[in-house]
């Protein structure tokens with residue numbers, strides 16, 4: 417499966433996302449934010465980082481990049497799209513998922529190995545998990561606090577669009593401990609922690625803490641690839 421990873425000015429984790437795709441058995445395709453060409457990819461990843469230096473609001477300027485109009489169209493046609501951290505912020509700014517991100521409640525940049533509960537194992541990027549499964553992947557951000565109006569939160573909860581929830585610690589003050597959400601159809605998923613940094617034993621989270629081999633993140637990428645094979 418050819419999976420595009422978009423690089424924006426200030427992207428940081430695009431190469432790690434490409435590597436994660438390769439480790440999962442896919443073919444990573446480097447896409448450039450200034451282009452309108454999706455190069456025939458079958459899925460898209462918006463990676464983490466500090467696009468445009470987080471000026472204005474994190475992800476706000478990147479969401480207006482030329483390629484984003486193609487990403488929005490493709491998402492509307494059902495193409496799987498994964499937004500990781502800064503990519504999650506872009507998805508919200510592009511209105512591909514509801515809600516918004518503000519500065520962490522404690523006003524600090526935070527980096528930690530974060531435990532999450534998989535709340536929805538029926539999205540394009542989570543079918544390899546089981547509902548309720550607990551996973552640990554790294555988190556690192558300053559503007560990670562997920563917020564939405566009460567009605568939106570109620571709708572997200574009611575329709576199963578909360579894909580991941582923080583457990584143990586809520587690291588940024590996100591409403592309802594929400595760590596990741598999907599669109600209604602489940603093809604677009606965004607989350608604040610970084611699955612691409614938990615794909616190789618010894619290079620991801622502390623394994624004692626993770627209570628696993630530290631490779632929980634790989635399942636995001638194998639999920640989307642396996643689903644495409646079944647189709």
Ligand SMILES: NC(=O)CC[C@H](N)C(=O)O
Pocket residue numbers: 463464465466467470474500501502503556557558559560
């Ligand atoms: N790791 C990241 O992608 C950082 C996201 C964003 N720039 C923030 O600090 O909130």
